[in-house]
Amino acid sequence: MHELAIAQGILDIALSTAIGYNATRILGIKVIVGELTGTVPEALEFGFAALAKGTMAESACLSIRIIPLTGHCRDCGSESSIDKYSFACASCGSHAMEIITGRELKVESVEVE
């Protein structure tokens, strides 16, 4: 349940953003979550709802976008998706793959009023 710690991070960012804009209510929060983080969206929503109670984010809608795992091959330079966690280049088979996307844990935007 590290989703609870992640939910706390989301709430902290949302609240401090809202306070910075003198908002009174947080309507929505958009987050992006990389595939490799192993974050379970339902657990994140559950944790967020529990933590947000009694704050101005209480009725905020949390939208979670999962970002698929993709990589860049250091040998041939091509970019490809990484399926089933096999870090082999789809073009040349090399294992010298660097992750491009799939590790994200970010708050994209906060909607306030």
Add this chain to the structure above:
Amino acid sequence: MEITVMSNILEKNEEVAAEINAMLTRRGIFTVNLLGSPGCGKTSLVEQTISLLKNEFHIAIIEGDLYTSKDADRIAAYGAPVVQINTEGGCHLDAAMVKSALNQLNLNELDILIIENVGNLVCPAEFAVGEHAKVVVLSVAEGEDKPLKYPLVFRQSAAVILNKIDLLPYTDFAIDCAVRDISGLNPQAALLQVSCRTGAGVTEWLEWLKQQVQLLRK
């Protein structure tokens, strides 16, 4: 009004972890974040490491555990300094917990710090605690499917210890599959076959660890 922020959710933890890492690097203390399921043999690996290296290196341990001090008591019997962190239900250590534990350790003349995380293959992988390297222990009793089921921890680790290798004849563990999957996830990782019970492969683990200490000091 929609405000674009693009903030890293774990930024606070990562800042504290980077601060700890810089301090440990400055002091030349090679630090391992030791990960693995409950019962995979993390504490046994720590015991072997201390008992075989204590004449050569000053080693300290931070023990993460939900509620008990059972592991810390085991380690204390070997005479190495140990600090217990009880997460009280928390599934992973974070950098702030490690930072306060470090205040209880004498860091002078320390060569190696091992942070034994809470037994869990999921959550601790996401939270840096200031380490130079993550090391994951997987015991053969857990099954060869675990690397692909918990890819992040295997991708993030500098070394993978396949422990309880002495039990191999008594299990259906397909070692070729495990090796293939781990190499696919993380071709750079050192893959070491160990039995903390019989001592098989422990020398190779200690060699890897000593090499990392030397690399840090360069």
